[in-house]
Amino acid sequence: MKLNRLFAAALAAVALTSAHAGEVEVLHYWTSGGEAKSAAELKKIMQAKGHVWKDFAVAGGGGDNAATVLKSRVVSGNPPAAAQIKGPAIQEWASEGVLANLDAVAKAEKWDTLLPGVVANVMKHKGTYVAAPVNVHRVNWVWANPDVLKKAGVAGMPKTYDEFFAAADKIKAAGLIAVAHGGQNWQDFTTFESVVLGVGGAKFYDEALVKLDAKALASPTMTKSLETFRKIKGYTDAAAPGRDWNLATAMVMQGKAGFQFMGDWAKGEFLAAGKAPGKDFLCAAAPGTANAFTFNVDSFAMYKLKDAGAQKAQGDLAAAIMSPEFQEVFNLNKGSIPVRLNMSMAKFDDCAKLSSKDFVDTAKTGGLVPSVAHGMAISPAAEGAIKDAVSQFWNDDKISVAGAQKKIASAAMTK
Numbered sequence: 001m002k003l004n005r006l007f008a009a010a011l012a013a014v015a016l017t018s019a020h021a022g023e024v025e026v027l028h029y030w031t032s033g034g035e036a037k038s039a040a041e042l043k044k045i046m047q048a049k050g051h052v053w054k055d056f057a058v059a060g061g062g063g064d065n066a067a068t069v070l071k072s073r074v075v076s077g078n079p080p081a082a083a084q085i086k087g088p089a090i091q092e093w094a095s096e097g098v099l100a101n102l103d104a105v106a107k108a109e110k111w112d113t114l115l116p117g118v119v120a121n122v123m124k125h126k127g128t129y130v131a132a133p134v135n136v137h138r139v140n141w142v143w144a145n146p147d148v149l150k151k152a153g154v155a156g157m158p159k160t161y162d163e164f165f166a167a168a169d170k171i172k173a174a175g176l177i178a179v180a181h182g183g184q185n186w187q188d189f190t191t192f193e194s195v196v197l198g199v200g201g202a203k204f205y206d207e208a209l210v211k212l213d214a215k216a217l218a219s220p221t222m223t224k225s226l227e228t229f230r231k232i233k234g235y236t237d238a239a240a241p242g243r244d245w246n247l248a249t250a251m252v253m254q255g256k257a258g259f260q261f262m263g264d265w266a267k268g269e270f271l272a273a274g275k276a277p278g279k280d281f282l283c284a285a286a287p288g289t290a291n292a293f294t295f296n297v298d299s300f301a302m303y304k305l306k307d308a309g310a311q312k313a314q315g316d317l318a319a320a321i322m323s324p325e326f327q328e329v330f331n332l333n334k335g336s337i338p339v340r341l342n343m344s345m346a347k348f349d350d351c352a353k354l355s356s357k358d359f360v361d362t363a364k365t366g367g368l369v370p371s372v373a374h375g376m377a378i379s380p381a382a383e384g385a386i387k388d389a390v391s392q393f394w395n396d397d398k399i400s401v402a403g404a405q406k407k408i409a410s411a412a413m414t415k
């Protein structure tokens with residue numbers, strides 16, 4: 001008799017958790033070493049809550065491929081439970097009426113008190129939370145291999161473009177590649193937006209690349225930015241076209257190249273390879289941008305699903321993403337900093353601590369700007385058109401600076 005009762009109790013317990021357990025299919029594009037390691041932390045937390053994690057990873061840094069696949073899934077009436085969506089794209093998806101309302105979790109977990117206003121606003125559509133923020137990446141970084149700098153006789157990380165090009169010349173003279181770069185348009189724009197920020201400053205960046213002001217786009221400052229951007233191209237290698245961003249990071253890691261302009265997900269690659277900041281690699285604000293911070297906040301939106309188990313899993317996913325435990329372990333791996341306020345930075349390295357300090361300081365000084373390259377600033381349509389104009393200029397030396405400036409200005413009108 002006792003055994004039966006025990007067996008029945010066990011069955012009930014399984015039934016209870018499975019009634020609340022659900023499958024959560026998550027679309028993301030974190031497929032490099034550091035990214036995958038970070039995504040695995042979210043999977044672990046969800047599995048510990050009894051949910052089934054269905055990984056829907058779409059390769060292709062920067063997320064363009066993932067966005068295409070996501071559209072086809074939603075249009076065919078078969079959306080994933082959650083998808084890596086950020087910035088203005090969240091508003092576009094929310095306007096379609098397909099995103100789940102996360103206010104119940106956000107209120108229960110007091111997200112409004114835990115998020116910087118600039119981030120909370122991006123996660124809301126008409127005042128309702130429709131996405132959960134994961135992190136704060138800083139984009140305006142340059143990564144370097146200290147051994148390459150030493151070999152080339154470069155004293156330290158360049159703070160200005162005069163210092164940068166002098167260092168690049170020395171690295172080239174030492175027979176190494178000065179700038180490791182890859183071949184997607186988001187990589188070109190990651191470099192371009194850091195150059196605009198460094199040449200023109202945060203106010204000009206905002207006028208030209210966020211407000212898309214015609215005068216700013218036609219200004220001598222934009223001309224100088226494009227000239228500086230083109231000059232950087234001369235320090236990349238012929239095999240750059242088509243190269244993935246993390247393979248460019250590997251070139252710096254292996255001492256084949258001196259510098260890489262890249263957001264701090266690059267740090268996730270160094271860390272995943274067991275490299276130590278300050279010893280095996282250096283991080284510094286891109287030239288001229290030490291008092292500025294180009295932010296890129298990854299986030300997950302949940303799609304409306306009918307199944308109660310799936311809805312429960314979505315709520316648990318949103319709560320897990322903003323939990324202190326996940327915020328720490330994920331960002332330690334990803335190279336970003338926690339988006340949740342008042343998190344201890346004790347376990348984070350000096351690059352992250354600088355990022356955390358600068359995020360707060362630049363929010364006060366006006367140096368905090370959204371990354372255009374990473375979908376935080378303008379409509380996806382305008383972003384795509386401007387990225388293409390900039391990449392055509394980067395890839396074709398026959399396009400003049402004046403010609404590119406005109407193309408960017410007309411691309412900026414794309415609705």
Ligand code: GAL
Pocket residue numbers: 029030035060061062063137245265296297298374
């Ligand atoms: C960014 C994304 C980062 C990283 C990077 C390279 O857009 O926000 O998390 O994945 O692309 O793929």
